[in-house]
Amino acid sequence: MVQFRFLLGSLLIAFLVACGGKPENSSQGASTAATTPEEHANPSDYDPDRGAGKFTEENVVLGESLDKAMADRGHDIQKVKCSACHRLTDEKLVGPGWAGVTERQKPYWIMNFITNPDEMIDRDPILQAQLELCLVRMPNQNLTDDEARDILEFMRENDGVK
Numbered sequence: 411m412v413q414f415r416f417l418l419g420s421l422l423i424a425f426l427v428a429c430g431g432k433p434e435n436s437s438q439g440a441s442t443a444a445t446t447p448e449e450h451a452n453p454s455d456y457d458p459d460r461g462a463g464k465f466t467e468e469n470v471v472l473g474e475s476l477d478k479a480m481a482d483r484g485h486d487i488q489k490v491k492c493s494a495c496h497r498l499t500d501e502k503l504v505g506p507g508w509a510g511v512t513e514r515q516k517p518y519w520i521m522n523f524i525t526n527p528d529e530m531i532d533r534d535p536i537l538q539a540q541l542e543l544c545l546v547r548m549p550n551q552n553l554t555d556d557e558a559r560d561i562l563e564f565m566r567e568n569d570g571v572k
């Protein structure tokens with residue numbers, strides 16, 4: 411019984427830590443959790459750097475500096491469609507906090523995920539590890555391509571791009 415409580419406690423800590431979205435913590439959390447998903451993801455045609463969807467290194471072009479108008483539109487969409495589950499810090503709410511997300515993931519991975527979450531959650535080892543820890547599947551928010559691009563710009567602003 412004592413051992414059982416200890417196990418529960420450890421699981422809870424792993425849950426809190428790994429869902430927090432901090433790079434150093436999430437890599438620790440993901441290293442154990444990611445072994446199982448990798449076994450059933452199909453490695454031959456899934457690129458974990460890019461994800462699955464229409465966006466690629468070629469068609470997601472970032473400016474050197476921030477496009478403020480785009481970022482402001484992205485912020486407005488974030489308030490309506492994302493803020494119920496995501497904080498802008500590294501704190502977990504329902505999903506991981508957004509701080510540092512543009513450093514953790516490629517811009518085209520982010521664009522693919524937020525426009526095509528269902529397929530990516532089924533196939534992406536990092537998302538599967540997050541799902542195991544967050545226990546909620548991110549719902550499709552029906553973003554247009556332009557809305558997704560605006561949100562990406564807002565995430566860049568949130569990560570300090572000026």
Ligand code: HEC
Pocket residue numbers: 431488491492493494495496504505506507508511514515520523524531537540541542544545546547548549551553561
């Ligand atoms: C109902 C809650 C919910 C809403 C609303 C939601 N998300 Fe998520 N999001 C999650 C969860 C949970 C995860 C972790 C992956 C999973 O379990 O599906 C996640 C993961 C993410 C990630 C990956 C984060 C990382 O650190 O790797 C991004 C990016 C993201 N969401 C963007 C968005 C955007 C953009 C919106 C709004 C358009 C949004 N989310 C709305 C729950 C939500």
